[in-house]
Amino acid sequence: MIAPDLAAAQGRHLDALARAYADILGTEGYDGVLLYSGHAHRHFADDQTASFAAYGHFLHWVPMAGLAHSWLLVRPDHRPTLYFHAPEDFWHLMPRLPEEAWVEAFEVELRAETPPPSLPAGRFAVLGEVSAALASALGAEANPEALTARLDELRVRKNDYEVACLREANRRALAGHRAAREAFLAGGAELDCQLAYLGATRSRESDLPYQNIVGINAHGGVLHYQHYDIDTPARRNGLLLDGGHRYRGYCADITRTWPGPDADPIFAPLVEGVTALQRRLVTALRPGLSYVALHEQMHAGLGTLLVEHGLVRCSADAAVATGITRAFCPHGLGHLLGLQVHDPGGRVAADGTPLSPPACHPALRLTRELEAGMVVTMEPGLYIIPMLLERFRDSRDIDWQRVERLADHGGVRIEDNVLVTAQGPDNLTLHDAE
Known part of the structure; x- marks a missing residue:
């Protein structure tokens, strides 16, 4: 009831x-x-x-x-x-x-x-x-x-009823994330993690708002990885889980990355670094802020992160200017969320004016200024994607030895669903039990 x-x-x-x-x-x-x-x-x-x-x-x-x-x-x-x-x-x-x-x-x-x-x-x-x-x-x-x-x-601005539904969808999705993580750490394969997720959320796959992404090791670097391996790999370096839930039509869209027991020592600090960057970006949310500017802040933060963790030898600014950060993170910072995972209206101003993404950020789904009542995803990522890094293969700006150490870890993505309010961000994903 x-x-x-x-x-x-x-x-x-x-x-x-x-x-x-x-x-x-x-x-x-x-x-x-x-x-x-x-x-x-x-x-x-x-x-x-x-x-x-x-x-x-x-x-x-x-x-x-x-x-x-x-x-x-x-x-x-x-x-x-x-x-x-x-x-x-x-x-x-x-x-x-x-x-x-x-x-x-x-x-x-x-x-x-x-x-x-x-x-x-x-x-x-x-x-x-x-x-x-x-x-x-x-x-x-x-x-x-x-x-x-x-x-x-x-549908761009959500009312109290819609926010309550989104909050409940997040609460239920988090239960699935916790169960999937436990299955992974217990030695489960990707399919085991998915089944644990479904059990904890009391869902069947067709009820989810999208097919969960459950990527162990290098699969975490395939942005929309679509399979579930049935065998546990010999080494468990990391799990990237992008999993949602639907409550009364409203969608949760949450991503977490966890280091595995066999992860390289440089991986866990990288997960912590992306998490810290994501929290800073969430804190910056407010009405009137350009989401494009926030996306650019993400790339500046990724540049700093790459320098701090020794993945690049150039400056953070140079990593952004040369496109290195885009090779490590080719997707946008986030999108509107509601009755659809990618809710409409992200690239159109309130007066109907089209707002195309910047040429250097074609994947960005939200290009307008933020308003109170919007619910957005915040999902910075950092991945090892060979086909994107290949064009920098001759560059001395990248420490290829450290990159290769992370090649079988896939990547990191941390995603929350956040309500924009006049009083500041209201993170619908974070709960005391997380």
Whole structure:
């Protein structure tokens, strides 16, 4: 059962959504919008489907991430109508609405069919995974860019209900991280760590917001490593675990790196150094700060870290200027987080102005100034990635002997989920039990 205070916060959330949608629809000249939850897709030439998560704007209203083939009609001055797909089916368990207060905010129509409901007279938009032909048949527009952008912006700043869900998702994900670390230190393979994570979070893999990255040794240097080895390596140098959780639709996205029992003595201090850098960057978070500038602070800090740990012989400034720090960390500092792991709106200003990432930082997903209410990830990293370091092979600025000592350790990433407030950062990831 949902706690009473969270239920009350969700009620305020839905009231605020209704007001905001009315304003946005009025400004954009629409009488309403039909949101489609989406559906799972079959593998080619097969009858099995891939994992599914509901469309973010549908999920903003209806906290059921696995609800497929359902529709939500939102009109100003009307209770939103939820067309809830609940077919009679002996092959699968029929979806059920929870006994929670939020359901009373909707007119609910149970439907066995999957096509969209008919729309009343007026100008309507249909958002989600729908074709222009389907929308046209309804007399509506499919995914109009201006309306979608306004609704994306509505999700950029989180309210009390959303923050509470994100905080709970983090708490549960941390339980998985602790269990995976224990499995690793006990001699487990990557698969053992993943199974320990799932057990501690009481999750199945398809419920997670993304496939966990569980990289032992050099696999920790593959940024989106996608496998789980079933055998424990002869040497256990380190574990990098990027694991999340979803609570009422809202996502946690946490990364930790732990030295193993066979790690080179220079690895643990490097993990501590990246952790300290991450904490300093988190402390700097405040409204009005450019996230691009914060990303550049990360590279300055990485330059200093490389010098302090003897991986480069040049100055920290030179390591940044020559691109050495980007070879050790090719990804951005972080991104917006919410109903999607990479929530929309990170590269667009509040007024709709596109904000492209700097040419030298093309992977940066968040390029706008921070505002109170944003939840962002903070994830500096430092990796040994041979293909990126290769262009510096003839450079004497890098101590290749020390780099080679770390080659089978993969890398380090430390990632927390942080709420930006006027009073300072609120780290949703850190808990006393960590």
